[in-house]
Amino acid sequence: MRIATWNVNSLRSRIDRVEAFLQRHEVDVLALQETKAREDQLPLMGLEALGYDVAVAGTNQWNGVALISRVGLDDVRVGFDAMPGYGDPVAAESRAIGARCGGVDVWSLYVPNGRKPDDPHYVYKLDWLARLREAAGSWLEGDTALVGDWNICPTDDDVFDPAQFQKSTHVTPPERAAFQAFLDDGYVEVTREHAPGYTYWDYYRQRFERDRGLKIDFVVASPSLAGRVRGAFIDRDERDPAQGTGSPSDHAPVVVDLD
Helix, strand or coil: CEEEEEECCCCCCCHHHHHHHHHHHCCCEEEEECCCCCHHHCCCHHHHHCCCEEEEECCCCCCCEEEEECCCCEEEEECCCCCCCECCCCECCCCEEEEEECCEEEEEEECCCCCCCCCHHHHHHHHHHHHHHHHHHHHCCCCEEEEEECCCCCCHHHECCHHHHCCCCCCCHHHHHHHHHHHHHCCEECCCCCCCCCCECCCHHHCCCCCCCECCEEEEECHHHHCCEEEEEECHHHCCCCCCCCCCCCECCEEEEEC
């Protein structure tokens, strides 16, 4: 079974790339983030024609998550228990969708960015992660995959230049502690051993061409699922402007193979 996660940075803009990616790599389940559209705006007919079931959550041109599966899509859940919202007034955001896919509970997660350490969005990010951890505690016993854009660099090795990020989000001790808390609870990040390298490169100043990126996209698995992992890789070609049709997302897909 092959599971992949990809912050696609607008599904409408990159539907051709998504369809080609699924076929090229024979992906069974693809979790998408930042689909950037309402559910009724997404071009899903091509995916369905390829034999995939699709579940999406999106309310506007921001955020948005989806699950695309050819091994079943059951017990679809939009959001998790006590998932916080944001804004004034507080509104729910489309940042989490889960479903049972081929016997695995897969969650597509788009963790809030945080913006700046002194921004209210940073407080929201930490609260969002804490609430997710509370919910995920009850999922540890089964085969569970928490996949997506975590917007956290857990170590300095996940940042092209840690000195440039000393006053930025993604690398602060509270964010890293929030990520580590999932591992302390028993979850396992399964891609690092098999797939070194970055997963995100800003469009700014040829960051991809100079490999000045961040590793922020992860597959965090329950213990039983982690034991089934046989390999993983980052599809850098999907981030390469010279590959494929149209402009790429600023993220590369991360692919994991399960026994």
